[in-house]
Amino acid sequence: MIWQFSWLLLAATVRAASLSLQSPRFTISASDATQLRSDTLSLTRKPEPLTLGATDILKLTFQITESDEGKGVQPHQTFLRFYDKESGEEGIQPVRVTPGGKAKFELNMMRPPASIPPTTHNPLEVSLILGSFVHAPAQYDLFDLYIPASQTPAEHPDEASFRVLPAIKHTFRPEQKSPPQFISAVFAAAVLSPWLVLIGLWSKVGVKVPNLFSLSIMPFTALLGAFEVLLVWYWVDLKLGQVLLYGGILAIPTVFAGKQALYATGEWRAGRK
Amino acid sequence: MAGPKSSSKSSPTSSEISVAVSTLWKSYIDQTPDRLKFIDAFLAFIVLSGVLQFAYCVLVTNFPFNAFLAGFASSVGQFVLTASLRAQVNPENKSEFKEVSPERAFADFALGSIVLHFFVFNFLG
Numbered sequence: 001m002i003w004q005f006s007w008l009l010l011a012a013t014v015r016a017a018s019l020s021l022q023s024p025r026f027t028i029s030a031s032d033a034t035q036l037r038s039d040t041l042s043l044t045r046k047p048e049p050l051t052l053g054a055t056d057i058l059k060l061t062f063q064i065t066e067s068d069e070g071k072g073v074q075p076h077q078t079f080l081r082f083y084d085k086e087s088g089e090e091g092i093q094p095v096r097v098t099p100g101g102k103a104k105f106e107l108n109m110m111r112p113p114a115s116i117p118p119t120t121h122n123p124l125e126v127s128l129i130l131g132s133f134v135h136a137p138a139q140y141d142l143f144d145l146y147i148p149a150s151q152t153p154a155e156h157p158d159e160a161s162f163r164v165l166p167a168i169k170h171t172f173r174p175e176q177k178s179p180p181q182f183i184s185a186v187f188a189a190a191v192l193s194p195w196l197v198l199i200g201l202w203s204k205v206g207v208k209v210p211n212l213f214s215l216s217i218m219p220f221t222a223l224l225g226a227f228e229v230l231l232v233w234y235w236v237d238l239k240l241g242q243v244l245l246y247g248g249i250l251a252i253p254t255v256f257a258g259k260q261a262l263y264a265t266g267e268w269r270a271g272r273k
Numbered sequence: 274m275a276g277p278k279s280s281s282k283s284s285p286t287s288s289e290i291s292v293a294v295s296t297l298w299k300s301y302i303d304q305t306p307d308r309l310k311f312i313d314a315f316l317a318f319i320v321l322s323g324v325l326q327f328a329y330c331v332l333v334t335n336f337p338f339n340a341f342l343a344g345f346a347s348s349v350g351q352f353v354l355t356a357s358l359r360a361q362v363n364p365e366n367k368s369e370f371k372e373v374s375p376e377r378a379f380a381d382f383a384l385g386s387i388v389l390h391f392f393v394f395n396f397l398g
Contacts, residue, residue, distance in 0.1 A: 176336045187329045191344075194321035201314035207307050227387050235394045247391075258383065262376035269375070 017068050018136040019075060021128070022101075024062035026143070031055040031110065041142055049123050049144040058107040058145075064130065065101055072101025077131035080105060082116055082124045082145070089117035095128075109148060118150045211268070220261035223254040312359045316352060323348030343396035350389040358382040 024041040028050060036056065039047060052058055060080075066073050074097050082091040093115050097103040107113075117124065123144035130138040178184060211217050227250060234243040285293075305313070326344045335341050361370050361378035370378075 176334070178336055179333050183333060187325075187333060191322055191325045191329065194318045194325070197321060198314060198318035201317065202311060205307055205310040205314060207311045224383055224387070228390065231387075231390050231394045234391075235397050240395075243391075258380055262380055266374060266376045 017066055017134070019073065019130050019132060019138045020065055020067040021138075021140055022063040022065050024060070024140075024142065026050065026061075027059040028052065029057050029059070031057070043140050046141065046143050049146055051146040052107070052109050052148065054109055054148045056109050058109075060103075060105040060107075060142075062103055062128075063101045064097060064103065066135070072099075073132075073135070074099050074101060075130045075132040075135065077129070078103060079129045079131075081127045081129055083127070084117050084120055084122055084124055086120045086122040087117065091115035091117045112147070112150075116147070116150070118153070119147060211265075214264075216264040217261045219257040220254070223250065223257050226250060227254070306364065309359060309363060312355060312362075316355055316359070319348050319352045319355065323352070337398065339396050339398045343393045343398075346396065347389065347393040350393070351386065354382055354385045354389065 021043060024043070025039070026041060027038040028036045030036055030053070037050070041047065041062075050058065063072055064075055064078070065071060078095040078097050080093045080095055082093065084090070091113070093105075093113055095103050095105045123146045126142045126145050128138075128140045128142055212221065227247070230238075230243065230246055230250060234240075238246075323345060326341065326348065330341050330345070358378055358381075360366055361373050361381075362375040
């Protein structure tokens with residue numbers, strides 16, 4: 001336990017040696033190598049925002065040293081961070097550092113790295129991040145950078161499948177109307193008129209039903225009528241399940257009454273013959 | 274029912290046709306039992322009301338289409354049931370329906386009608 005603690009103490013003392021940045025310098029040159037702007041960078045105060053044209057090249061050079069001895073070191077991680085405060089987008093670009101601590105970064109706007117965030121009206125805040133296992137980490141805000149407007153992003157192949165589609169508008173047929181009341185009434189009378197024909201023909205044929213009210217026939221007729229009443233009731237009010245239940249109950253006496261009635265009829269028929 | 278056949282010449286004149294029809298009608302009136310005439314009257318009633326409903330659907334509107342379907346289907350179904358009842362109770366067809374008594378035929382007719390009316394009222398809406 002004590003041994004581990006002492007190791008931690010040792011690590012803390014080593015970490016106390018921090019990194020520092022020597023002679024940071026930027027150069028902006030056009031594509032034909034003419035130098036447009038060049039200056040050393042102050043770590044305490046940002047320079048005027050840098051502006052890059054569509055074909056310009058930004059070169060950044062610096063050396064990383066240990067602050068105590070001034071000896072160049074190679075940190076384990078060195079990144080340039082391009083951050084857009086407005087959109088919250090950031091791009092991280094690793095920087096190659098030699099074992100002597102010297103680093104050279106080149107940003108060619110002819111071939112911008114994919115990690116640069118899309119442009120807005122704001123400049124990109126460029127900062128340098130140093131990470132090391134044995135030194136305290138360091139972050140330097142270097143400068144603000146205006147770069148040419150980025151192209152509109154390429155359409156993703158699946159974009160069409162996930163796009164918001166226009167709202168579906170249903171079109172319905174206009175509501176159907178009943179014909180004028182007069183025509184309805186005429187045809188209702190016409191459709192009912194066959195009843196007159198039926199009654200007329202039946203009275204002409206004159207079939208007698210002498211046994212209709214006999215005790216063996218009457219229940220069957222009444223139960224058949226009850227079935228029809230039940231179905232009309234179904235049309236008016238009842239639900240399907242109720243009709244099936246009541247119909248099932250009604251069916252039992254109807255079967256017996258029908259058997260008896262038709263047996264009696266059969267007997268009469270046989271007796272007549 | 275079995276009326277004498279009209280002459281089998283190629284082009285019967287109108288008077289021949291009217292004679293044939295009147296003979297047919299006369300023999301129907303004379304030879305058909307009253308019970309069958311009773312059923313025939315009912316069949317005529319069903320045909321008339323079915324035709325009138327169909328005419329309304331074609332000429333005016335089919336608007337409550339389910340009601341038209343129910344009404345027309347009840348006409349057709351009832352006609353079929355009644356026609357089969359008539360065929361089974363006809364004494365002349367006795368040899369065809371030896372094992373079907375008229376009572377049995379009427380029981381079938383009643384059951385079939387109730388089921389048909391159930392479906393018709395189901396459609397009526």
